Amino acid sequence: xxxxxxxxxxxxxxxxxxxxxxxxxxxxxxxxxxxxxxxxxxxxxxxxxxxxxxxxxxxxxxxxxxxxxxxxxxxxxxxxxxxxxxxxxxxxxxxxxxxxxxxxxxxxxxxxxxx
Amino acid sequence: xxxxxxxxxxxxxxxxxxxxxxxxxxxxxxxxxxxxxxxxxxxxxxxxxxxxxxxxxxxxxxxxxxxxxxxxxxxxxxxxxxxxxxxxxxxxxxxxxxxxxxxxxxxxxxxxxxx
DNA sequence: TTGACATACATCAGAATCTGATGTACAATG
DNA sequence: CATTGTACATCAGATTCTGATGTATGTCAA
Numbered sequence: 001x002x003x004x005x006x007x008x009x010x011x012x013x014x015x016x017x018x019x020x021x022x023x024x025x026x027x028x029x030x031x032x033x034x035x036x037x038x039x040x041x042x043x044x045x046x047x048x049x050x051x052x053x054x055x056x057x058x059x060x061x062x063x064x065x066x067x068x069x070x071x072x073x074x075x076x077x078x079x080x081x082x083x084x085x086x087x088x089x090x091x092x093x094x095x096x097x098x099x100x101x102x103x104x105x106x107x108x109x110x111x112x113x114x115x
Numbered sequence: 116x117x118x119x120x121x122x123x124x125x126x127x128x129x130x131x132x133x134x135x136x137x138x139x140x141x142x143x144x145x146x147x148x149x150x151x152x153x154x155x156x157x158x159x160x161x162x163x164x165x166x167x168x169x170x171x172x173x174x175x176x177x178x179x180x181x182x183x184x185x186x187x188x189x190x191x192x193x194x195x196x197x198x199x200x201x202x203x204x205x206x207x208x209x210x211x212x213x214x215x216x217x218x219x220x221x222x223x224x225x226x227x228x229x230x
Numbered sequence: 231t232t233g234a235c236a237t238a239c240a241t242c243a244g245a246a247t248c249t250g251a252t253g254t255a256c257a258a259t260g
Numbered sequence: 261c262a263t264t265g266t267a268c269a270t271c272a273g274a275t276t277c278t279g280a281t282g283t284a285t286g287t288c289a290a
Binding site (some may be wrong): 141142143162187189190195 | 265
């Protein structure tokens with residue numbers, strides 16, 4: 001595939017960016033939020049989550065800051081950067097294009113080409 | 116992810132099954148048809164195509180028969196089996212569920228609450 | 231106190247998949 | 261004769277996800 005390349009690599013990233021696009025959050029909470037918004041249809045494992053967060057930070061799409069808690073373990077809170085906002089828009093659009101393309105294929109064979 | 120597991124593994128398979136759901140075809144033609152239906156948004160490389168066809172045949176979802184041509188190379192024509200029809204329905208439904216879930220997440224926060 | 235569970239981070243081996251290149255072979259075209 | 265299109269197939273390399281494991285803190289109950 002071509003855009004699926006992006007999709008496969010990025011559906012995890014897209015989801016994370018989308019959540020951070022609404023508000024800064026930390027890893028554990030991001031995973032729960034994705035689960036909640038998707039009504040548990042999507043579950044992000046820690047083995048996928050943390051490497052993805054690191055990759056996003058390496059690319060400059062998000063930035064992190066440790067936040068000590070009065071109670072419980074410290075949290076690493078991530079914030080979407082300006083660069084990350086552009087990337088989020090790009091990935092959203094790539095997802096839409098991809099999902100429309102898949103729907104076109106599985107939707108059936110169009111007989112008259114309206115090209 | 117959970118369904119993405121299916122998605123990632125299967126978007127290629129789903130596309131192939133969908134094309135064969137309309138009519139029997141051979142590898143090269145399937146790839147072109149996917150490209151055509153998606154307006155070139157999806158391009159299936161041979162390195163993804165042929166292994167996927169073999170996997171589908173191993174699972175009994177499609178069956179193959181060589182077809183000699185009067186002119187040009189022989190073709191291996193694939194036909195969707197009954198079992199394959201059930202699988203196609205299953206994969207279509209999995210795709211829809213997955214894409215809706217992704218849309219729910221990137222669509223924004225329904226209940227915005229902090230942390 | 232001990233055990234279980236939730237929060238919160240992180241890493242790793244193994245499995246699965248896609249990309250891109252390469253190779254074989256036939257036929258038509260310039 | 262070289263190139264291009266058809267049509268099959270394989271493989272190394274890169275990437276990603278899964279599931280398990282590990283560390284550490286805090287709460288709750290037995």
